[in-house]
Amino acid sequence: MPNILTVANCPSENTARLLDAVTHGVLQVECDDLVCWKRTPLEASAEDVLWADGIILGTTENFGYMSGLIKDFLERIYYPCLEQTQGLPFGFYVKGGLDGQGAKTSVERIVTGLRWKEICSPVVLTGDFCADFERQCEELGQRMAAGLDAGIY
Numbered sequence: 001m002p003n004i005l006t007v008a009n010c011p012s013e014n015t016a017r018l019l020d021a022v023t024h025g026v027l028q029v030e031c032d033d034l035v036c037w038k039r040t041p042l043e044a045s046a047e048d049v050l051w052a053d054g055i056i057l058g059t060t061e062n063f064g065y066m067s068g069l070i071k072d073f074l075e076r077i078y079y080p081c082l083e084q085t086q087g088l089p090f091g092f093y094v095k096g097g098l099d100g101q102g103a104k105t106s107v108e109r110i111v112t113g114l115r116w117k118e119i120c121s122p123v124v125l126t127g128d129f130c131a132d133f134e135r136q137c138e139e140l141g142q143r144m145a146a147g148l149d150a151g152i153y
Contacts, residue, residue: 001033002148003051006141007044008058009067014129015060015095021134022056022093025141031149041069046080049088054144054153055116057092057107058137064102066094074110086115089153091140093123095133100124119143119153 004026010016019038026036039048049055059070092107094100104122111118123140125133147153 001035002031002145003053004034004036004141004144004148005044005048005052005055006036006038006058007041007048007055007070007073008038009041009060009069010058011060011067014133015058017134018093018095018125018137019058021137022058022141025138025143026056026145027141028138029142029145029149031145034145034149036145041067041073044073044077046077049077049081050084052088054089054091054119054148056140056144057090059092059094059103059107061094061096061098061100061103064098066103066106070107074107078110078114082114088114088116089119089144089148090116091119091122091144093125093137093140096124096126098126100126117153119147 008019
């Protein structure tokens with residue numbers, strides 16, 4: 001039974017739509033007993049991460065960096081999860097105001113330290129919001145669910 005945790009900073013209606021698209025993608029995969037938890041960065045805990053078989057993070061790009069709330073989440077779970085979640089499959093998306101690369105790099109540095117396993121290249125969404133952003137996030141959710149269900153991750 002795959003347990004998928006999504007943790008995303010959603011300061012706007014559009015970023016909430018991205019998280020909804022990820023969740024919709026996860027739930028589109030026909031998988032017995034699939035469980036998907038959505039958490040805000042302030043709600044999410046180390047226990048949530050330890051429960052998960054896979055995690056999807058979502059962040060905005062703030063001042064060329066990940067959002068402060070995602071950074072706070074990662075700081076709070078880092079040491080409690082460090083030794084117990086090595087190899088945890090993860091994916092993430094960035095809604096960038098600039099090019100998204102600063103946010104992408106900052107998340108990658110931390111998850112590299114956690115030794116989580118990236119399931120695909122990060123989804124970096126820049127420019128004006130468009131329907132294709134939701135499609136890409138939906139595909140990220142599908143990829144996580146299908147890969148866990150198939151035992152690939």
